Amino acid sequence: MLLRLSSTSPFARKARLAAAFLGIPLEEKMADTASSSDSLRIENPLGKIPTLIADDGESYYDSRVVLAYLDHVAGGGRIIPADPKARLAAMRLEALADGLMDAGVLVLYEGRFRPEDRHEPRWLEYQKDKMARAVDALEKLTPNGADVNNGTITLACALGFLDFRFGGEWRASHPRLVAFQEAFAAACPRFEDTKPHA
Numbered sequence: 564m565l566l567r568l569s570s571t572s573p574f575a576r577k578a579r580l581a582a583a584f585l586g587i588p589l590e591e592k593m594a595d596t597a598s599s600s601d602s603l604r605i606e607n608p609l610g611k612i613p614t615l616i617a618d619d620g621e622s623y624y625d626s627r628v629v630l631a632y633l634d635h636v637a638g639g640g641r642i643i644p645a646d647p648k649a650r651l652a653a654m655r656l657e658a659l660a661d662g663l664m665d666a667g668v669l670v671l672y673e674g675r676f677r678p679e680d681r682h683e684p685r686w687l688e689y690q691k692d693k694m695a696r697a698v699d700a701l702e703k704l705t706p707n708g709a710d711v712n713n714g715t716i717t718l719a720c721a722l723g724f725l726d727f728r729f730g731g732e733w734r735a736s737h738p739r740l741v742a743f744q745e746a747f748a749a750a751c752p753r754f755e756d757t758k759p760h761a
C-alpha cells in the first residue's frame with residue numbers, strides 16, 4: 564500500500580498514525596500538490612493528500628475514507644468503533660477536528676495564494692472564529708486520549724497542526740486538551756516521529 568503525503572499535512576498524519584496503530588505497513592511517497600506533473604492528480608482528481616493506493620491499484624481519499632479502509636484491512640472495528648453510538652460519537656469528533664484543520668488550511672492558503680495586500684481580513688476572521696469555536700467545543704467534550712479511534716486520531720493531528728502552524732496558542736486556556744494530547748501520545752505509536760516539520 565502506498566500513501567501519498569507531505570511531512571506537514573495533518574490530514575496525512577491521520578493515515579500514518581492509523582496505520583501505525585493497526586500495524587499495517589505503508590510505503591510513503593511525498594507528493595507535490597502544486598505540481599501538475601505529479602501523478603497525485605491522476606491518483607486523486609482533487610490533487611489532495613492523503614491519497615492511499617491499495618495493492619490492487621484502487622485509490623482511496625479523503626482521510627476519513629483512508630481511515631475506514633485501513634480499519635477494514637485490519638479486520639474492522641479497530642479504529643472505527645463497531646457500536647453505533649460510539650461510532651457516531653467518534654465520527655462527529657472526527658468531523659469537528661477535520662473542520663478545525665480545514666479552516667486552518669484556508670487561513671494558510673490565503674497567505675500562500677494571495678499577495679499580502681490582497682488578503683481579505685473578513686475571510687480570515689471568519690475562519691479563525693470557526694477554529695476558536697471548535698477548540699472550545701473540543702475542550703468541553705473532554706475526549707479520552709487513551710482510546711485510539713478515528714475521532715481521537717484526528718483530534719491529535721489537529722492539535723499538532725495548531726502547534727506547528729499557529730504557535731500552540733490553544734494550550735494556555737485548554738488544559739483538558741493538553742492532557743488529551745499527552746495521553747494520546749502515550750497510546751498511539753509514531754505520534755512523536757510524525758510531528759510536522761518544515
Ligand SMILES: N[C@@H](CCC(=O)N[C@@H](CS)C(=O)NCC(=O)O)C(=O)O
Pocket residue numbers: 571572573574575596609610611612613625626627661668
Ligand atoms: N478533506 C480532506 C482534506 C485534505 C487536505 O486539505 N489536504 C491538503 C494538505 S494539508 C491538500 O492536499 N491541499 C492541496 C490542495 O487543496 O490542492 C481530507 O480529509 O483528506
